[in-house]
Amino acid sequence: MSFQQVTKAYGEVLAVDGLTLDLHPGETVALLGPNGAGKSSTLDLLLGLRRPDSGTVRVFGTTPRDAIAAGRVGAMLQSGGLMGEVTVRELVRLACELHPRPYRVSDVLAAADITRIADRKVDKLSGGQEQRVRFALATAGASDLIVLDEPTTGMDVTARQAFWATMRDQADRGRAVLFATHYLEEADAVADRVLVLHRGRLLADGTAAEIKARAGARKVAFDLLDADAGSASRHSPEQRLRELPFLTELTVSRGGAGAGPGHTVRLQSTDADATVHALYGLGLHPRNLEVAGLGLEQAFVAITAAEEARTA
Amino acid sequence: MTTHKGMGALVRLEVRRALRNKKFLFFSVIYPGLLFLIVAGGADTTTEVGDSGLGLPAFMMVSMASFGALTAVLVGNSERIAKERESGWVRQLRLTSLPGRGYVLAKTASAAVVSLPSIVVVFVTGAVVKDVRLDAWQWLALMAAIWAGSLCFAALGVAIGYCVTGDAVRPVTMIVYFGLSLLGGLWMPTTTFPSWLRSLADWLPTHAYAALGRAIELGDAPHVRDIVLLVAYFLLFAGGAAWLYRKDTLKT
Numbered sequence: 001m002s003f004q005q006v007t008k009a010y011g012e013v014l015a016v017d018g019l020t021l022d023l024h025p026g027e028t029v030a031l032l033g034p035n036g037a038g039k040s041s042t043l044d045l046l047l048g049l050r051r052p053d054s055g056t057v058r059v060f061g062t063t064p065r066d067a068i069a070a071g072r073v074g075a076m077l078q079s080g081g082l083m084g085e086v087t088v089r090e091l092v093r094l095a096c097e098l099h100p101r102p103y104r105v106s107d108v109l110a111a112a113d114i115t116r117i118a119d120r121k122v123d124k125l126s127g128g129q130e131q132r133v134r135f136a137l138a139t140a141g142a143s144d145l146i147v148l149d150e151p152t153t154g155m156d157v158t159a160r161q162a163f164w165a166t167m168r169d170q171a172d173r174g175r176a177v178l179f180a181t182h183y184l185e186e187a188d189a190v191a192d193r194v195l196v197l198h199r200g201r202l203l204a205d206g207t208a209a210e211i212k213a214r215a216g217a218r219k220v221a222f223d224l225l226d227a228d229a230g231s232a233s234r235h236s237p238e239q240r241l242r243e244l245p246f247l248t249e250l251t252v253s254r255g256g257a258g259a260g261p262g263h264t265v266r267l268q269s270t271d272a273d274a275t276v277h278a279l280y281g282l283g284l285h286p287r288n289l290e291v292a293g294l295g296l297e298q299a300f301v302a303i304t305a306a307e308e309a310r311t312a
Numbered sequence: 313m314t315t316h317k318g319m320g321a322l323v324r325l326e327v328r329r330a331l332r333n334k335k336f337l338f339f340s341v342i343y344p345g346l347l348f349l350i351v352a353g354g355a356d357t358t359t360e361v362g363d364s365g366l367g368l369p370a371f372m373m374v375s376m377a378s379f380g381a382l383t384a385v386l387v388g389n390s391e392r393i394a395k396e397r398e399s400g401w402v403r404q405l406r407l408t409s410l411p412g413r414g415y416v417l418a419k420t421a422s423a424a425v426v427s428l429p430s431i432v433v434v435f436v437t438g439a440v441v442k443d444v445r446l447d448a449w450q451w452l453a454l455m456a457a458i459w460a461g462s463l464c465f466a467a468l469g470v471a472i473g474y475c476v477t478g479d480a481v482r483p484v485t486m487i488v489y490f491g492l493s494l495l496g497g498l499w500m501p502t503t504t505f506p507s508w509l510r511s512l513a514d515w516l517p518t519h520a521y522a523a524l525g526r527a528i529e530l531g532d533a534p535h536v537r538d539i540v541l542l543v544a545y546f547l548l549f550a551g552g553a554a555w556l557y558r559k560d561t562l563k564t
Contacts, residue, residue, distance in 0.1 A: 047406075047407060048406075049403065049406060049407075068406075068407060068408070068409065069409045069411070070409070071409050073407075074407075075407040077400065077403060077404060077407070079400040079403060080400045080401070080403055080404035080407070081396065081398075081399030081400030081401040081402075081403070081404060082399070082401060082404070083325070083329075083396070083401050084395075084399070084401075085329045085332060085333060086325060086328075086329055090325055090328070091325075093321075094321055094322060094325050095408065097317065097318055097321035098318040098321060098322070098408040098409055098410050099408070099409065100409055134404075137404065138407075
């Protein structure tokens with residue numbers, strides 16, 4: 001599927017702003033962004049539930065509506081309700097009967113792990129169970145693309161893990177999966193590719209690792225004792241640390257390190273090895289050195305904050 | 313052809329669901345029959361209604377059968393559709409291969425399936441309890457006319473369901489439903505109305521609807537005017553429903 005310069009406004013608010021992107025077969029792609037970033041609007045446009053003000057949306061070389069009618073797209077919406085007064089099995093059977101290339105009802109129930117609740121009324125389900133039923137409706141047949149909008153909302157951690165295991169099965173069958181989420185760890189753990197959306201624009205597009213790298217990939221923390229700081233230097237430790245290569249962020253706070261007066265230093269670096277090497281080169285002797293990967297969450301915050309600063 | 317298969321599946325599930333809803337079944341299937349018994353009361357077949365040429369039981373039988381069918385297709389449809397729009401089920405259905413008109417057609421068709429028993433219950437009550445006697449062709453023609461005529465109101469129900477939201481659906485439906493039933497002469501003959509109200513009632517779809525059945529009871533063919541009026545209303549309601557449906561599902 002592809003978006004070409006797609007724009008969509010609601011009144012004054014630009015929900016999707018000149019979005020251009022392509023999705024490839026078999027990819028698992030996370031659409032990541034804070035609330036109001038335009039995730040749901042983007043999915044609505046992709047599914048033909050809304051029309052773009054300008055630009056074109058093509059899905060499998062045709063319009064979204066035709067792609068859905070051909071059974072090539074299965075989708076689970078955040079706002080998608082369920083039919084009441086029927087059992088889970090009846091509803092899933094309906095979804096199978098509506099699909100041009102359906103799977104067997106029992107297989108769909110099993111894949112979504114709702115066989116146990118198949119005879120329960122749809123109105124009597126918990127939030128997490130409802131999500132699973134929605135997922136079953138989205139995977140009732142052999143679609144080539146599955147679109148999921150915030151699929152694990154309302155699930156506890158165990159249910160969430162089980163859900164993603166189910167979803168990976170679907171991806172392993174060669175389907176492309178596009179999901180919107182604001183759970184960053186999900187994007188990190190599940191997606192081959194992460195699209196960061198902010199104010200309707202695509203801020204970043206790459207693997208989770210690439211996105212983390214873009215924001216300053218690793219964080220380094222250590223203590224610096226006054227005794228070790230090389231008293232010969234006229235400069236304060238902070239001024240000297242600023243000279244480190246690959247540095248993207250630095251905070252130095254006055255604090256005890258247990259072995260005497262000193263500073264606690266936290267920094268982020270795009271090349272932690274080189275930075276730490278240079279640290280010794282400055283004649284500094286860091287203690288309690290820790291180097292850790294930056295979470296996608298921090299990367300995400302860094303990227304959106306940079307964008308805010310740029311547009312402010 | 314898959315669309316037809318899918319539509320059939322939706323109709324089947326809608327019907328099964330309606331048959332499970334006890335409250336809905338009572339009001340659409342049993343209630344018109346009960347009301348018929350109460351209205352026809354102690355009247356015997358010799359009491360004539362105004363200048364209609366029909367006995368009271370026969371007259372009221374058509375009224376109540378029409379009323380029952382109207383209840384089944386109008387009240388059920390509008391409320392369910394409004395509710396399902398709100399819950400997002402209509403949006404979810406848009407993500408299946410079901411064509412846009414499929415939902416509206418399925419709603420209308422399933423309502424029509426449920427309205428049939430309500431007509432039959434009133435007829436059986438009329439024949440068994442109130443001694444209404446008609447030729448075999450008249451029974452069949454009556455059933456066909458009242459059933460087909462109810463499609464007009466099924467479309468109206470769909471239109472209301474798409475037009476009105478939330479808490480307003482029930483009152484709006486009730487006003488339309490009681491207004492049309494009363495003014496159209498389904499509960500009492502319009503001959504008792506003042507003349508200005510009578511001339512207004514003449515143009516209501518419910519009046520034309522009941523008139524279809526009465527013509528058949530008298531052994532006549534239904535009047536062309538009534539058929540034309542009903543078809544015109546059907547086109548108006550169905551067209552309105554289709555337009556509202558498109559507007560609702562495709563938020564621009």
